[in-house]
Amino acid sequence: MIALKEKNMNFIDLFAGIGGIKLGFEKNGFKAVFSNDFDAYCKTTFDHNFSEIFQQETKLYLKDIAQVSSDKFPEFSLLTGGFPCQPFSIAGYRKGFTDKGRGDLFFEIIRILRDRKPKAFLLENVKNLKTHDKGNTLKLIYDELENLGYFVNDAVLNTMEYGDLPQNRERIYIVGFLSRNEADKFVFPKKIKLTKTIHDCLLQYKVDDKYYYNGKPLHEKLKDDVNKRDTVYQWRRKYVRENKSNVCPTLTANMGTGGHNVPIILDDYGIRKLTPRECANFQGFPSEYMLPKIADSQLYKQIGNSVSIPVIERVAKQIKKAMGL
Numbered sequence: 180m181i182a183l184k185e186k187n188m189n190f191i192d193l194f195a196g197i198g199g200i201k202l203g204f205e206k207n208g209f210k211a212v213f214s215n216d217f218d219a220y221c222k223t224t225f226d227h228n229f230s231e232i233f234q235q236e237t238k239l240y241l242k243d244i245a246q247v248s249s250d251k252f253p254e255f256s257l258l259t260g261g262f263p264c265q266p267f268s269i270a271g272y273r274k275g276f277t278d279k280g281r282g283d284l285f286f287e288i289i290r291i292l293r294d295r296k297p298k299a300f301l302l303e304n305v306k307n308l309k310t311h312d313k314g315n316t317l318k319l320i321y322d323e324l325e326n327l328g329y330f331v332n333d334a335v336l337n338t339m340e341y342g343d344l345p346q347n348r349e350r351i352y353i354v355g356f357l358s359r360n361e362a363d364k365f366v367f368p369k370k371i372k373l374t375k376t377i378h379d380c381l382l383q384y385k386v387d388d389k390y391y392y393n394g395k396p397l398h399e400k401l402k403d404d405v406n407k408r409d410t411v412y413q414w415r416r417k418y419v420r421e422n423k424s425n426v427c428p429t430l431t432a433n434m435g436t437g438g439h440n441v442p443i444i445l446d447d448y449g450i451r452k453l454t455p456r457e458c459a460n461f462q463g464f465p466s467e468y469m470l471p472k473i474a475d476s477q478l479y480k481q482i483g484n485s486v487s488i489p490v491i492e493r494v495a496k497q498i499k500k501a502m503g504l
Contacts, residue, residue: 185210187298187504190257193244193288197224197481199462200259200303203491207499212253215240220477227471244287249294257498258295260288261303261486289323296327299356299498303486306335306349320353329355330362340370342489345377345426346461350486352494356501365501368493377411377427377444380460385448393449405443405450412443419443427453427461434458434479441479455479463488 188209192201195214205211214229216222216239225239240247262285292300309317317333324331331353338348356362392398397414404419405412411427413420422428427442434441441452453461455470455478462485470478 186254187256187502189253189255190259190297191215191252191255191291193258193260193291194262194284195225195239196221196261196485198229198239199464199486199488200261200301200491201229202464202468203486203488204257204259204495206492207495208504209257209495209499211237212255213237213240213251215242215244215247217241217243218481220473221481223471223473224478224481228468232467232469244284249291252291252295255295256298256502258288258292258297258300259302260300261484262288285320286323289327292324292327292329296357298358299361299502300329300354301494301498302353303491304351304353306351308351309333309335324353324355328357330357330359331355332362332365332367334367336367336490336494338487338490339373339424339426341368341493342463342487343371343373343375344461344463344487344489345373345375345380346428346430346487347422347424347426348429348487350490352490354494354498361501361503365497368497373426377409377425380427381444381446381457382454385446386451386454390454391449391451392443398450401443401450405445408445410444411453413440414443415440430458430461430483432480432483434483455482458482462486463490 189212190204190209192198192211192214195201195216196218198214201211201214214225214237219241222239222241229235230238288302311317321331332355333351333353335349335351338344338346352367354365356365392401401414401419404421409425411422413428430442431440443450443452455475458479459468459470459482462482
């Protein structure tokens with residue numbers, strides 16, 4: 180009986196990035212038996228943590244998922260995947276499934292679900308997937324999943340309402356079960372009170388000078404507007420945007436490209452952008468999760484592409500309960 184339960188707790192982690200979904204599920208007793216991504220920088224961060232620091236056997240399998248045969252995976256009962264969101268995002272060009280090599284990767288998930296028929300799945304994407312192409316994209320997703328026999332449900336959850344993290348981050352979570360009984364038992368987690376402030380995620384010491392704008396050309400454009408200690412700002416190419424909710428705006432994959440979208444704060448030493456470690460804190464990565472010495476631009480991208488771990492953890496708990504594990 181124990182062996183059967185363990186088998187039912189096995190999952191494969193597709194588009195794994197730096198392991199955010201893996202962390203959330205493993206906190207609930209699930210075990211990732213396969214993690215895949217095609218970004219070599221993600222492999223550096225992933226392996227540094229899970230293989231070296233956490234002493235796990237699993238390393239990130241580096242390959243385009245379209246080139247991975249369905250029989251490559253060990254036995255698993257659950258599939259998870261934050262499939263590429265840029266094709267459906269406001270920040271991208273919203274090409275959807277026509278975006279070759281990114282948007283069409285959803286159909287690789289369909290291939291694997293069809294070939295291996297796991298008991299359940301969790302897919303994560305940007306909120307805009309809900310309204311993309313006037314709802315036709317989500318309808319197509321539902322049609323494909325339901326044609327495989329899955330009972331499907333979705334919800335848009337905001338990190339600051341469901342993860343007790345001070346980040347305004349809305350994402351769609353799509354959950355499916357082969358068993359109608361399990362699907363009927365599943366409910367998304369309820370909203371919880373936000374108790375953390377931005378100061379719980381900010382480093383309480385002077386960070387490296389490279390993150391400060393003091394003495395740099397952009398400082399003149401920032402100094403009059405960035406004037407509160409309890410606020411996170413963003414430089415939007417031509418103007419400063421202040422977050423009125425006293426939380427961090429959505430962390431994005433393009434934070435490391437030319438300063439656009441990087442959250443900005445005022446501390447005791449001046450005006451600066453968030454460090455990659457602080458961004459990881461806003462996503463709920465544990466303190467023992469270490470960021471390797473690679474380019475900041477890659478770290479910002481990895482963290483912006485990742486998930487809010489406490490939200491994943493709460494959804495995983497509900498999936499576990501519905502499956503009777």
